[in-house]
Amino acid sequence: MTPESVPALETRGLTKRFGGLTVNAGLDLRIAPGEARAVIGPNGAGKTTLINQIAGHLRPDQGEILFQGGPIAGWPPYRIARLGIGRSFQQTNLFFEFSVFENVRLAAQSHLPRMLRVWRGAGAYGPVNERAEQALETVGLAHRRGARAGGLSHGEQRQLELAMVLALRPKLLLLDEPMAGLSLEESHRITELLLELKRDHTILLIEHDMDAVFAIADRITVLVHGQEIATGDAEAVRTDPAVIEAYLGED
Amino acid sequence: MLTIAAPWARRLAYPALLPALAAMPWIASDFYLGFATLILIFSLFAMSLDLLVGYTGLVSLGHAAFFGIGAYATAILVELEVVQAVLVLPASVLLAALAAAAIGALSVRTAGVSFIMITLALAQLVYYVALNSPWTGSTDGMLMSQRPVVGLPGIDLEDSRQFYFYCLLWVGLSTVLMARLVRSPFGRALQGIRANEERMGAMGFRTVTYKLAVFVIAGAFAGLAGHLFVSLQFFIDPTSLQWSASGQVLMMVVLGGVGTLAGPAIGALVFHGLEDLISSYTQHWMLPMGLILVLVVLFGRGGLMGLWRRWQARRSARPPGRPDGGGRDDA
Numbered sequence: 001m002t003p004e005s006v007p008a009l010e011t012r013g014l015t016k017r018f019g020g021l022t023v024n025a026g027l028d029l030r031i032a033p034g035e036a037r038a039v040i041g042p043n044g045a046g047k048t049t050l051i052n053q054i055a056g057h058l059r060p061d062q063g064e065i066l067f068q069g070g071p072i073a074g075w076p077p078y079r080i081a082r083l084g085i086g087r088s089f090q091q092t093n094l095f096f097e098f099s100v101f102e103n104v105r106l107a108a109q110s111h112l113p114r115m116l117r118v119w120r121g122a123g124a125y126g127p128v129n130e131r132a133e134q135a136l137e138t139v140g141l142a143h144r145r146g147a148r149a150g151g152l153s154h155g156e157q158r159q160l161e162l163a164m165v166l167a168l169r170p171k172l173l174l175l176d177e178p179m180a181g182l183s184l185e186e187s188h189r190i191t192e193l194l195l196e197l198k199r200d201h202t203i204l205l206i207e208h209d210m211d212a213v214f215a216i217a218d219r220i221t222v223l224v225h226g227q228e229i230a231t232g233d234a235e236a237v238r239t240d241p242a243v244i245e246a247y248l249g250e251d
Numbered sequence: 252m253l254t255i256a257a258p259w260a261r262r263l264a265y266p267a268l269l270p271a272l273a274a275m276p277w278i279a280s281d282f283y284l285g286f287a288t289l290i291l292i293f294s295l296f297a298m299s300l301d302l303l304v305g306y307t308g309l310v311s312l313g314h315a316a317f318f319g320i321g322a323y324a325t326a327i328l329v330e331l332e333v334v335q336a337v338l339v340l341p342a343s344v345l346l347a348a349l350a351a352a353a354i355g356a357l358s359v360r361t362a363g364v365s366f367i368m369i370t371l372a373l374a375q376l377v378y379y380v381a382l383n384s385p386w387t388g389s390t391d392g393m394l395m396s397q398r399p400v401v402g403l404p405g406i407d408l409e410d411s412r413q414f415y416f417y418c419l420l421w422v423g424l425s426t427v428l429m430a431r432l433v434r435s436p437f438g439r440a441l442q443g444i445r446a447n448e449e450r451m452g453a454m455g456f457r458t459v460t461y462k463l464a465v466f467v468i469a470g471a472f473a474g475l476a477g478h479l480f481v482s483l484q485f486f487i488d489p490t491s492l493q494w495s496a497s498g499q500v501l502m503m504v505v506l507g508g509v510g511t512l513a514g515p516a517i518g519a520l521v522f523h524g525l526e527d528l529i530s531s532y533t534q535h536w537m538l539p540m541g542l543i544l545v546l547v548v549l550f551g552r553g554g555l556m557g558l559w560r561r562w563q564a565r566r567s568a569r570p571p572g573r574p575d576g577g578g579r580d581d582a
């Protein structure tokens with residue numbers, strides 16, 4: 001990235017408080033196009049709150065959020081999603097009563113230009129089905145397309161959570177702990193997948209699994225009590241005394 | 252709905268229904284033909300409400316307002332000697348849709364109990380207008396001197412058989428439209444909103460617009476039901492758009508089974524059947540009716556349709572709740 005190029009995502013002085021608690025304290029992040037940035041930090045550091053503000057689920061108290069140079073802070077989630085920002089949820093957030101396929105098909109359907117399509121059946125839109133099918137194949141869930149989402153294993157639900165984001169075909173992925181609660185083998189598979197997605201996506205990854213973080217992230221930001229205490233590549237962060245003291249030292 | 256459908260009911264019951272409905276004027280006595288016409292009308296009314304309650308998760312307690320507006324519009328136009336059905340029907344439906352757009356615009360941003368209360372309050376406003384406006388005959392209501400005129404040779408809606416077919420045509424067309432709607436991308440999005448509105452927003456759906464659109468569509472169908480109702484009865488008064496009327500149509504939906512189209516139609520039939528039956532023994536028909544409703548809600552998850560489906564599932568070889576059999580996406 002040349003210094004003058006426009007970041008894919010930028011926050012300036014992003015601040016969020018809940019009552020007296022400052023959860024994001026003036027965050028200045030610059031994520032270059034194509035970069036994979038991990039945000040790590042202890043529980044309650046404000047990582048999910050950061051994603052919630054970028055995705056429009058929370059309104060910042062102060063500061064700016066710029067996507068490809070344009071301000072988006074305070075926009076409703078649907079507008080942000082339409083810009084090409086896809087988020088996944090830390091707490092699996094599916095349509096539990098619907099089939100696996102319908103979960104991704106709905107995500108893919110959000111690209112249909114007109115809302116009032118009331119005549120043809122939902123299954124009759126070829127491009128939507130293809131997009132959904134592709135997202136399922138990418139995460140390795142195609143064989144479960146007929147299952148009820150609520151009946152999937154935890155690992156499969158995490159895969160579906162990711163597939164629903166991919167079916168949106170976003171440019172920027174906001175992933176909130178995609179590997180939470182996964183087995184070692186499942187984590188490896190998601191790591192492989194994210195390494196692949198990295199080639200044509202900008203990624204903001206929140207993750208506690210440090211092996212995954214070090215494998216995927218180009219740069220890492222460490223958040224503690226809502227403050228950014230370090231940003232750098234894996235080596236710089238791993239050896240930063242403040243980071244070791246506040247976070248990595250725990251393990 | 253995105254659940255498994257009763258396997259053979261779909262293939263047998265529905266095709267058998269049509270000839271039965273078509274033969275009704277020759278099987279039924281005048282009294283029962285009138286009753287059948289009423290059931291058709293209330294089926295439409297209840298199905299339209301289920302678009303909101305069962306498919307979108309919008310529990311409206313003001314749906315009778317649009318039914319009432321459709322009915323009053325028809326009565327007023329006929330009173331003004333605008334009797335052609337080609338004018339009266341669209342005008343009634345349009346007015347109901349406009350009212351739904353206004354009430355929807357004020358209510359669909361709210362959820363849960365607030366939504367119930369706001370729809371209730373705004374519908375009561377419409378009720379007070381009907382009660383106090385010089386156009387509507389206040390508490391006495393309005394008598395309609397004749398039914399709308401279709402204006403095709405040989406067709407006369409004053410004949411109760413022909414009027415039955417007039418209703419069957421509109422209710423049938425509406426049912427086909429609604430059945431397509433709930434399976435379309437738009438309908439799937441509504442069901443997504445009911446299941447998880449937050450996720451729909453995160454996926455780029457502007458959910459309030461969807462909710463407003465379905466509120467207007469449901470209001471239009473309710474207006475059509477109102478048009479048919481006043482034409483059947485030659486009479487409309489404010490009780491038809493009171494909150495208790497909204498409550499009753501909601502009961503039909505819940506009784507029959509939310510989230511299906513057949514359910515509300517069955518609910519309309521059972522509700523009116525029970526009302527007639529019980530009121531032939533006692534004038535306090537609401538009490539036993541209330542008890543029956545409570546029982547259905549407590550024990551029949553998904554209303555009568557839910558009971559029927561579970562019974563079907565038990566009868567067929569396929570074990571119910573097979574881990575990956577549910578949620579076929581084209582049901």
Ligand SMILES: Nc1ncnc2c1ncn2[C@@H]1O[C@H](COP(=O)(O)OP(=O)(O)OP(=O)(O)O)[C@@H](O)[C@H]1O
Pocket residue numbers: 018023041042043044045046047048049050090
């Ligand atoms: N809606 C809310 N209202 C009040 N407090 C909140 C709200 N959301 C989060 N918090 C608080 O803000 C702090 C940061 O929460 P956040 O979810 O952003 O942390 P996190 O870094 O994602 O933690 P974890 O690793 O456990 O997911 C926590 O103390 C949390 O209790």
Ligand SMILES: [Mg+2]
Pocket residue numbers: 047048049090176
């Ligand atoms: Mg979190």
